[in-house]
Amino acid sequence: MNVLAGKTITEKIFSLACGKTVEAGDLIVADVDLAMAHDGTAPLAINSFREMGGEKVWDPFKIVLVIDHVAPSSNEGTSNLHKMMREFVREQEIKNFYDVGMGVCHQLMVENYVSPGMVVVGADSHTCTYGALGAFATGIGSTEMAAVFKTGKLWFRVPETLRYMLKGKLPQNVMAKDIILYIAGEVKADGATYKAIDFSGEVVKDLSVDGRLTLCNMVVEIGAKNGVIEPDEKTMAYIRSKGRKPKTIVKNDEDAEFEEEIEFDVSKLEPQIACPPTVDNVKPVSEVEGLEIDQVFLGSCTNGRMEDLREAAKILSKNRVHPNVRMIVIPASAEIYLEALKEGLIETFLRAGCVVCNPGCGPCAGAHQGVPEKGEVVLSTSNRNFVGRMGCAEADIYLCSPITAAISAVKGKITNINSLR
Amino acid sequence: MDGLKVKGKVWRFGDDINTDVIIPGKYKFKTLDMKELAKHAMEGVDQDFSRKVSRGDLIVAGKNFGCGSSREQAPRVLKEAGVSAVVAVSFARIFFRNAINVGLPVIECKDAVKETDEGDLVEIDLEKGMLKNLAKNRVYMFKPIPPPLLEILRVGGLVEYLKQYGTYKV
Numbered sequence: 001m002n003v004l005a006g007k008t009i010t011e012k013i014f015s016l017a018c019g020k021t022v023e024a025g026d027l028i029v030a031d032v033d034l035a036m037a038h039d040g041t042a043p044l045a046i047n048s049f050r051e052m053g054g055e056k057v058w059d060p061f062k063i064v065l066v067i068d069h070v071a072p073s074s075n076e077g078t079s080n081l082h083k084m085m086r087e088f089v090r091e092q093e094i095k096n097f098y099d100v101g102m103g104v105c106h107q108l109m110v111e112n113y114v115s116p117g118m119v120v121v122g123a124d125s126h127t128c129t130y131g132a133l134g135a136f137a138t139g140i141g142s143t144e145m146a147a148v149f150k151t152g153k154l155w156f157r158v159p160e161t162l163r164y165m166l167k168g169k170l171p172q173n174v175m176a177k178d179i180i181l182y183i184a185g186e187v188k189a190d191g192a193t194y195k196a197i198d199f200s201g202e203v204v205k206d207l208s209v210d211g212r213l214t215l216c217n218m219v220v221e222i223g224a225k226n227g228v229i230e231p232d233e234k235t236m237a238y239i240r241s242k243g244r245k246p247k248t249i250v251k252n253d254e255d256a257e258f259e260e261e262i263e264f265d266v267s268k269l270e271p272q273i274a275c276p277p278t279v280d281n282v283k284p285v286s287e288v289e290g291l292e293i294d295q296v297f298l299g300s301c302t303n304g305r306m307e308d309l310r311e312a313a314k315i316l317s318k319n320r321v322h323p324n325v326r327m328i329v330i331p332a333s334a335e336i337y338l339e340a341l342k343e344g345l346i347e348t349f350l351r352a353g354c355v356v357c358n359p360g361c362g363p364c365a366g367a368h369q370g371v372p373e374k375g376e377v378v379l380s381t382s383n384r385n386f387v388g389r390m391g392c393a394e395a396d397i398y399l400c401s402p403i404t405a406a407i408s409a410v411k412g413k414i415t416n417i418n419s420l421r
Numbered sequence: 422m423d424g425l426k427v428k429g430k431v432w433r434f435g436d437d438i439n440t441d442v443i444i445p446g447k448y449k450f451k452t453l454d455m456k457e458l459a460k461h462a463m464e465g466v467d468q469d470f471s472r473k474v475s476r477g478d479l480i481v482a483g484k485n486f487g488c489g490s491s492r493e494q495a496p497r498v499l500k501e502a503g504v505s506a507v508v509a510v511s512f513a514r515i516f517f518r519n520a521i522n523v524g525l526p527v528i529e530c531k532d533a534v535k536e537t538d539e540g541d542l543v544e545i546d547l548e549k550g551m552l553k554n555l556a557k558n559r560v561y562m563f564k565p566i567p568p569p570l571l572e573i574l575r576v577g578g579l580v581e582y583l584k585q586y587g588t589y590k591v
Contacts, residue, residue, distance in 0.1 A: 029589050
């Protein structure tokens with residue numbers, strides 16, 4: 001008999017990570033395969049590491065440090081924190097360090113390190129992105145990260161899994177972002193608190209790896225601990241294309257126990273938009289159509305990948321950005337930037353009147369590269385629209401897909417592309 | 422915190438208080454000086470909070486407190502500002518872990534949240550899982566924090582805990 005029978009992907013990954021069969025609800029201590037921190041969280045982790053008496057990190061090959069949130073630095077205070085990271089990297093001989101301009105931490109993790117079956121922790125809430133590759137990945141705080149730097153271990157409570165079955169066929173111009181925004185609107189900001197979300201169904205199979213990463217990226221916006229998608233041929237092709245092998249290919253057992261199964265039929269889904277000031281304040285784009293916008297941001301760990309840039313470029317190759325709008329485009333990594341350059345997308349963006357910035361988090365983190373002014377309206381493909389998120393408490397942030405962002409930038413107002421045809 | 426008990430005056434907040442309003446990103450990327458950052462605690466929902474709050478005061482809020490980013494600066498600035506505990510209907514998971522790790526007690530107690538008003542004097546015994554609203558003369562029981570986490574709180578946070586124990590005792 002298979003001792004791992006009747007288990008979810010998350011339960012199985014944890015079982016393998018701690019060498020015994022575990023199930024939802026168990027409190028366990030597991031070895032982590034990878035630990036990531038960035039300039040918003042690593043400096044505090046480094047402080048805590050020293051405070052807890054840390055001298056050498058547990059494994060300099062398994063730590064990834066990235067400067068992406070304010071990169072290049074916009075002020076002296078941030079520069080000081082960046083310097084602290086660089087010194088730590090040299091002192092500890094950390095092998096995986098990405099200085100300014102290499103990309104958003106999550107994209108770099110996906111491109112270079114994460115494989116199916118791994119346990120990955122990151123000092124950033126959107127670490128949950130990597131579940132799209134069949135790994136367990138979740139966000140933690142800085143002091144916990146310090147403990148991981150020191151010991152390579154962390155305690156977890158094995159989460160129950162909610163299965164979200166995505167059925168039907170996505171209509172034209174509706175993207176993975178629209179699906180996850182719609183789900184956020186339905187289940188609300190605490191709809192999956194502490195849970196794993198397993199995305200299944202024909203729609204997930206049809207999605208590209210880029211789209212799957214977008215889905216899993218935003219599970220934290222509904223409170224989830226991790227999102228997960230069963231690895232398939234697309235996952236394996238992606239991993240192979242990056243020259244990696246899976247740690248273990250883990251699938252749900254036929255008789256795996258899910259706490260709840262919820263079906264979402266996407267066949268009639270319209271483009272969605274999250275209105276300020278919360279991610280779960282979601283409406284069809286058609287309900288807010290016509291609202292004038294000042295700034296558009298295409299990028300971030302949610303929507304800064306090739307598929308996103310390609311979809312936006314299709315629209316911008318034939319149209320110019322509206323004169324009242326500033327459109328900021330940021331490829332999620334240097335690798336994506338180069339690919340976009342080769343495909344001519346960067347030229348398309350520049351000729352359409354966009355500002356193309358270096359890879360990184362851009363205006364999403366609220367500290368540089370497009371801080372809005374009071375009363376301005378920002379349309380963004382990123383993942384949060386909280387008060388002050390982009391650095392100004394009196395600006396309104398709306399979240400949408402790359403297609404909606406691009407067509408709205410052209411029209412100068414929030415636009416549903418499907419109502420144009 | 423006196424052992425595992427806290428006592429203080431209540432500040433009330435609503436549902437879904439996210440970490441961007443607890444400590445806006447524009448400040449936290451510039452410094453690790455928590456005293457400096459604490460001047461902006463809760464700025465996104467109450468501009469004057471850091472000036473009004475007194476040492477020992479408690480926050481009582483609705484559901485999903487601390488949702489959003491993983492920034493540990495959020496519970497740290499609350500603690501630095503003087504907040505001795507947060508009572509809420511529920512917490513977002515990363516905030517919950519971070520709060521314990523930096524030694525800020527977090528308690529889920531729906532009934533108490535419902536019946537507590539701003540300014541009420543409240544006393545909490547973390548070990549017993551008991552919250553007393555002294556202003557209203559009401560007592561509430563809540564599910565105590567699991568012992569391994571309570572131990573992290575008792576010693577003052579994860580740094581002190583790992584200094585003492587070297588590793589997790591789960």
